[in-house]
Amino acid sequence: MPAPEFFEDDFHSLPEILRIHLDERPDRAALVKDERSVTYRELWDLTGRVAAGLQRDGLQSRDVIAICATASVDYLVVYLGALRAGVAVSPLAPSSTPDGLAGMVADCGAKLFFLDAGVGGAIAGVMDKIAAPRVALDDSSAGQAYSAWLPGPGATPQPVEIDQTQAFNIIYSSGTTGAPKGIVQSHKMRWMHVRRGFYDAEAVTLASTPLYSNTTLVSIFPTLAHGGTVVLMAKFDVEGFLKLAVKYKATHSMLVPVQYKRLMEYPDFGKYDLSSYRLKFCTSAPFGAALKRDILDRWPGGLVEYFGMTEGGATCILECHTYPDKLHTVGQPGPGHEMKLIGEDGNEVAAGEIGEVVGHSQAIMNAYHNQPGKTSEAEWWAPDGRRFIRTGDVGRFDSDGFLTLMDRKKDMIITGGFNVYPSDLEAVLTQHEAVAEAAVVGVPSGKWGETPVGYVTLKAGKTASAEEIRTFANDRLGKTQRLSDLLILDTIPRSHIGKVMKKEMRAEYRGPAND
Numbered sequence: 001m002p003a004p005e006f007f008e009d010d011f012h013s014l015p016e017i018l019r020i021h022l023d024e025r026p027d028r029a030a031l032v033k034d035e036r037s038v039t040y041r042e043l044w045d046l047t048g049r050v051a052a053g054l055q056r057d058g059l060q061s062r063d064v065i066a067i068c069a070t071a072s073v074d075y076l077v078v079y080l081g082a083l084r085a086g087v088a089v090s091p092l093a094p095s096s097t098p099d100g101l102a103g104m105v106a107d108c109g110a111k112l113f114f115l116d117a118g119v120g121g122a123i124a125g126v127m128d129k130i131a132a133p134r135v136a137l138d139d140s141s142a143g144q145a146y147s148a149w150l151p152g153p154g155a156t157p158q159p160v161e162i163d164q165t166q167a168f169n170i171i172y173s174s175g176t177t178g179a180p181k182g183i184v185q186s187h188k189m190r191w192m193h194v195r196r197g198f199y200d201a202e203a204v205t206l207a208s209t210p211l212y213s214n215t216t217l218v219s220i221f222p223t224l225a226h227g228g229t230v231v232l233m234a235k236f237d238v239e240g241f242l243k244l245a246v247k248y249k250a251t252h253s254m255l256v257p258v259q260y261k262r263l264m265e266y267p268d269f270g271k272y273d274l275s276s277y278r279l280k281f282c283t284s285a286p287f288g289a290a291l292k293r294d295i296l297d298r299w300p301g302g303l304v305e306y307f308g309m310t311e312g313g314a315t316c317i318l319e320c321h322t323y324p325d326k327l328h329t330v331g332q333p334g335p336g337h338e339m340k341l342i343g344e345d346g347n348e349v350a351a352g353e354i355g356e357v358v359g360h361s362q363a364i365m366n367a368y369h370n371q372p373g374k375t376s377e378a379e380w381w382a383p384d385g386r387r388f389i390r391t392g393d394v395g396r397f398d399s400d401g402f403l404t405l406m407d408r409k410k411d412m413i414i415t416g417g418f419n420v421y422p423s424d425l426e427a428v429l430t431q432h433e434a435v436a437e438a439a440v441v442g443v444p445s446g447k448w449g450e451t452p453v454g455y456v457t458l459k460a461g462k463t464a465s466a467e468e469i470r471t472f473a474n475d476r477l478g479k480t481q482r483l484s485d486l487l488i489l490d491t492i493p494r495s496h497i498g499k500v501m502k503k504e505m506r507a508e509y510r511g512p513a514n515d
Contacts, residue, residue, distance in 0.1 A: 007195045013162040013187050014194070014225060015084040018044060021227045025201060030224060031073045032248065033232040038073055040227070043080070049150055050081020051157035057133075059111050061086030061160050064170065066110035066132065068092040068101060068119045071211045071232045074137045074146060076220070078114050079211075086160035088167035090182070091212035094119050095496055100180065102129040107370060108170045108182055115142050164188035170369050171214055171310055182369030183310050185214075192363035193218050194225035196334070198279055198304065199252065203228030206250040208236040208259070214310040215284045215497050219254035228252075238262050242272040249276035251301075257287045258498035264294050277301035283308070285498040286405070286423075289327035292320050305330055307403065311378060313389025314339045314359025316403050329402040330395075337361040339403065340388065341395065342380060354396045356409050358388040365389070394421070411502055413442030413450050418480040420452060422502075425481055428473045429454055434462035435469060437492050441506045443513050445484070453513050454486040455505060484513035 006012055006020070018040070021028070026041035038046065054065070065082050067089060069075055082089050090108040092101060101123055105113055113132040115123075120142025123130070134143025168187045172180040199205075205223040207230055209216040223230050231248050233241065236259060244250070255263075260282065263269060277299065283306040295303050302322075307330035308315035316339065318331025333339045340348050341355030349355035358380045364387065367375040380388040394406040406412075406421045413420040422440035429438035436459045445451035456469060470486035477483070493501045 011164045011188060011191050013083070013164075014080070014168075014190065014221060015047070015162065017194075017225050018047070018080065021224075025227050028201070028227060029229045031076055031230050031232065033071070033073050033234070036073050038077070043077070045153065046077045047081035047084050048157055049153070049155045050078050051085035051087075051160075052151045052155040053149060054082060054085045054087055054112070055157050056151065057112065059085060059087055061162075062088070062166055063111050064088045064090055064108050064167070065112045065114065066090045066092055066105045066108060067114045067137075068094055068096075068212070069114065069116035069137050070094065070118065070234045071207070072116075072137060072234070073232070075114075075211055076230075076232075078137070080224075083162075083168065084160070085157055086162055086166070088169055088184075090170040090172070091217075092172060093210065093212045093496065094122065096180075098123045098126045099129075102126045104172050104180060104182070105130050105132055107180075113143070114146070116140060117142050162187055164191065165366070167366065169217075171212070171217075173310065181371055181374055184366040184369050185310075185312070186366050189312055189363045189365065190221060192336075192361070194222045196222065198281075199223050199226040199228055201227035203252050203278075204231060204248050204250050204276070205229070205252040205254075206231045206233070206241065206245055206248065207254070208233040208241055209254065209256060210496060213284075213497055215254060215256065218283075218306070219252070219281060223252065238266045239268075242266070242269070242274075245274055245277075246272055250274075251276055251278045252281070253277075254281040254283070256284045256498035257282060257291065258285070258494060260287075260291055260295060264291065264298065270298065275300050279304055281306065285494075285500070287330075292327045293324075296320055296324065307331065307405070308359070309389065309391055310365075311389050312359075312361065312364040313391070314361050315363070318402075323402075326400075326402050329398070329404045331403065332401050333359070333403075334361075337363075338388075339397075340382070341397065346380070352396065352399075354394060354406060357391040357393045357395050357403070357405075359391065360386050360388045408502075411441070413440075413452050415442070415445070415448045415450050415452065415480055417449075420481050422452070425452055425454065425473065425477060425483065428476050429456055429469065431476070432456075432464065432469050432472050434458050434464035436460075439492050439500045439502065439505065440483070441502045441509070443484075443506055443509045443511075445513060446515060451484040451513050452481065453509060453511070454483045455489055455492060456486065457489055457492055485511050487511075 021040040022044045030043045031038045110132045116138045117140035136142040139145040170182040303320040305318040314337035316331040317334045425440040426438040439455045442450040474482040
């Protein structure tokens with residue numbers, strides 16, 4: 001089905017597009033969770049009531065609200081209603097520390113804080129640090145009951161003119177460790193996301209990653225913009241996901257690699273009819289070529305990998321089903337996106353050389369909220385004056401323009417003056433017959449400055465000692481790459497979207513390699 005003509009225009013806000021769907025497909029299901037289904041007609045009424053409630057409470061265009069809760073229809077209704085009022089949304093991670101949450105609510109300047117009972121209990125000790133009035137989406141004691149706060153049916157907001165440069169949302173880069181950075185994405189940036197394609201009015205997107213994650217939002221908003229249906233899961237589990245996919249005849253899903261791994265390893269995966277799928281998407285963490293191949297072989301429909309940042313700049317797209325010989329790469333820059341590789345001196349490297357990836361497009365963050373210094377650090381300016389965003393990832397383009405990633409720049413190990421890429425060592429470790437997963441980090445060394453330390457998990461039913469695996473790897477590695485230590489774990493520590501938590505692993509390591 002071709003995209004509606006308005007996607008050829010320079011800009012439309014998401015509320016404008018929802019108004020079009022009200023006229024064209026009022027009875028189409030927009031949001032579904034458990035037994036609740038909301039049509040586009042109902043969604044327009046509900047978001048209007050939310051917008052009217054915000055205006056009643058004195059919020060004006062360009063103000064901010066914060067939301068921190070598990071996935072629900074009301075979560076997205078509030079999100080979209082705020083946008084109708086010209087109010088930006090800061091979706092926060094419930095997994096953040098209580099002090100971290102309080103800090104982010106204050107930093108974004110939220111005028112209202114929407115939460116649920118789980119978050120309310122977690123932050124009970126820091127309530128005095130949160131000035132924003134609280135509204136409980138689940139009508140719990142965490143705040144004013146949402147059902148009481150929400151204006152009655154038919155309430156309509158005052159019309160608001162939305163400028164494409166104003167904030168759509170403020171997404172924080174972390175919240176579990178370190179000082180989080182609020183990434184300000186504009187309405188124009190989201191417009192560039194939704195007109196990227198891949199969806200249409202018949203799309204049924206099964207969303208199983210958290211709503212505070214940009215990984216999820218770059219799937220949900222395009223689905224709604226094209227008039228499709230979003231089916232929500234509050235928490236991912238393999239069997240539940242597969243049952244929902246069959247029940248609703250899902251056509252699209254955005255998953256992270258660790259979810260794909262769990263699904264493909266599920267013994268009964270082949271018993272589920274997934275023939276309705278047209279496209280699956282993946283982003284946020286390294287996606288192994290073997291796993292991509294397995295998905296292409298056993299899961300109907302195409303597979304698309306995105307490589308990019310919440311900060312924007314540029315995105316690489318790999319249509320795995322179109323380029324099965326490029327599964328070791330993350331694809332080529334998308335239409336209208338430009339990527340360059342730069343060296344330590346800040347200059348572009350020669351063709352075929354390794355460098356840090358920087359990107360430019362119209363889909364680019366405004367700034368880090370309240371952090372001009374951090375914003376400046378994230379920028380690289382081309383000689384012609386164009387603004388690029390530094391990814392912190394190191395890679396190389398092949399002769400066809402496909403990007404192969406090496407590692408995060410900050411994860412590169414400099415040992416004895418030599419650059420060592422952890423991914424090279426991890427690839428060798430996973431060649432051992434007993435190793436399921438591997439991660440390598442650099443730890444301080446008095447002799448070498450830094451030295452590599454490996455972490456592995458073992459395959460079910462396999463046994464091997466740490467020293468046996470370390471010796472296996474070192475016999476196959478160059479002298480400067482050799483592992484100083486290796487530890488066997490039950491699981492590799494990962495974030496909520498599957499990224500290996502190497503910063504925490506480095507900080508927590510206590511062993512002989514530190515000497």
